[in-house]
Amino acid sequence: MKRAVYPGSFDPMTYGHLDIIRRAAETFDELTVSVLNNNAKNPLFSVEERVKILKEATKDLPNVNVDSFSGLLIDYAAEKNFHISVRGLRAITDFEYELQIAQTNSKLSKGKLDTIFLTARLEYAYLSSSSVKEIASFGGDISECVPDFVAKMIYQKYNQKFKGEPNEQQN
Ligand code: ADP
Numbered sequence: 001m002k003r004a005v006y007p008g009s010f011d012p013m014t015y016g017h018l019d020i021i022r023r024a025a026e027t028f029d030e031l032t033v034s035v036l037n038n039n040a041k042n043p044l045f046s047v048e049e050r051v052k053i054l055k056e057a058t059k060d061l062p063n064v065n066v067d068s069f070s071g072l073l074i075d076y077a078a079e080k081n082f083h084i085s086v087r088g089l090r091a092i093t094d095f096e097y098e099l100q101i102a103q104t105n106s107k108l109s110k111g112k113l114d115t116i117f118l119t120a121r122l123e124y125a126y127l128s129s130s131s132v133k134e135i136a137s138f139g140g141d142i143s144e145c146v147p148d149f150v151a152k153m154i155y156q157k158y159n160q161k162f163k164g165e166p167n168e169q170q171n
Helices: 015-027 047-057 073-080 092-108 129-137 148-157
Strands: 003-008 030-036 064-069 084-089 114-119
Touching (some): 003 015, 003 073, 015 030, 015 084, 030 047, 064 073, 073 092, 084 092
Parallel strands (some): 003 084, 030 064
16 A cells, blocks of 8 residues: 655645645555644644644545654654655745755655655645735735635634625635
């Protein structure tokens, strides 16, 4: 059985992440999306909230499950017996960073953890969790970036409402 892990911060999950999840779920028999508990990043959503969002968004994908981890990916992967990590690539800037992580993980795991990259679909290539947060913090339109239930949760965090047309109101 081909299994893989898709690790990330997912703070919060966007349609870009969801597209990678759907495509990886077609490639592997089982995909575990795992939220990294990274204290250094000062996240908007707790790990529990991020896990809940991912579970809700992937509930129609039977071979996808959601987990969380802290510490090094290679230790988590060894414990759970994952040998492939999936990551998404948007632009050349992602590439440099991702290549370094992939090679470090390969070296530290003595070749036991490999990385597979899926390229972002053009329509999501501009999308990042941080830009979604910034737009939402000013009440901007994030309806094409995240599912509606996630948009509501983000606006709530910022005590904001979508300032669009009344018939496009999110809340
Ligand atoms: P990180 O794990 O680096 O903190 P994220 O949680 O945002 O960052 O992203 C997890 C993975 O998903 C990374 O490999 C990232 O490049 C990828 N990713 C993020 N946004 C998109 C997108 N819009 N399209 C495709 N892949 C993406």
